[in-house]
Amino acid sequence: EAGVTQFPSHSVIEKGQTVTLRCDPISGHDNLYWYRRVMGKEIKFLLHFVKESKQDESGMPNNRFLAERTGGTYSTLKVQPAELEDSGVYFCASSQQPGGYEKLFFGSGTQLSVL
Amino acid sequence: DAKTTQPPSMDCAEGRAANLPCNHSTISGNEYVYWYRQIHSQGPQYIIHGLKNNETNEMASLIITEDRKSSTLILPHATLRDTAVYYCIVRGLTSGTYKYIFGTGTRLKVLA
Numbered sequence: 736e737a738g739v740t741q742f743p744s745h746s747v748i749e750k751g752q753t754v755t756l757r758c759d760p761i762s763g764h765d766n767l768y769w770y771r772r773v774m775g776k777e778i779k780f781l782l783h784f785v786k787e788s789k790q791d792e793s794g795m796p797n798n799r800f801l802a803e804r805t806g807g808t809y810s811t812l813k814v815q816p817a818e819l820e821d822s823g824v825y826f827c828a829s830s831q832q833p834g835g836y837e838k839l840f841f842g843s844g845t846q847l848s849v850l
Numbered sequence: 851d852a853k854t855t856q857p858p859s860m861d862c863a864e865g866r867a868a869n870l871p872c873n874h875s876t877i878s879g880n881e882y883v884y885w886y887r888q889i890h891s892q893g894p895q896y897i898i899h900g901l902k903n904n905e906t907n908e909m910a911s912l913i914i915t916e917d918r919k920s921s922t923l924i925l926p927h928a929t930l931r932d933t934a935v936y937y938c939i940v941r942g943l944t945s946g947t948y949k950y951i952f953g954t955g956t957r958l959k960v961l962a
Contacts, residue, residue, distance in 0.1 A: 739893070769951075776936075778894070778952040791947040826893050836882045836901075837941065839950065841893030 739842035753815040758830030773823035872938030900935040
């Protein structure tokens with residue numbers, strides 16, 4: 736069974752440009768999460784999809800970030816325009832269903848560098 | 851904010867048991883304790899979880915105190931590949947939804 740896949744693994748862009756990160760969750764997983772770690776900081780929650788609906792986007796830093804999950808399958812996270820402080824590793828995770836306990840499966844992340 | 855506290859770093863000799871402590875004194879009755887680890891440049895990896903009872907799987911054992919205010923992750927025979935940052939997480943209701951909140955974790959270094 737394929738795990739959570741993220742693309743690209745690395746992205747280097749200039750300040751002001753646009754970048755789109757993609758996440759393919761494990762097939763059949765309704766829950767999809769985005770997290771990120773900026774340099775030296777903890778892994779922070781960004782948002783949570785249940786199928787195609789945004790369940791919780793309380794962690795999105797500002798309106799330069801837009802996440803979508805059309806059709807409830809893969810998800811994209813667009814940063815437009817990118818700023819220097821957006822540099823970090825962006826992780827995607829998926830799970831079958833939340834409940835009493837929920838096991839998240841994480842992708843390997845996208846390393847974003849904004850110059 | 852994370853609901854757990856962990857020592858920032860630990861060393862362990864290869865082949866010995868690694869015991870990683872975690873404090874979660876504000877845990878609620880229906881909240882699970884999870885352990886994940888992050889090996890350099892990879893995404894976090896699930897290790898084990900528990901509610902009240904001690905748990906064991908092929909990777910590790912989890913010992914939860916009777917009052918549930920603390921727990922210990924045990925890697926019975928640590929190898930060099932176990933060098934990673936280990937996160938103890940209490941998944942709780944935050945801002946109306948359940949989410950994992952990562953703390954700073956414990957950086958475990960397994961020494962040859």
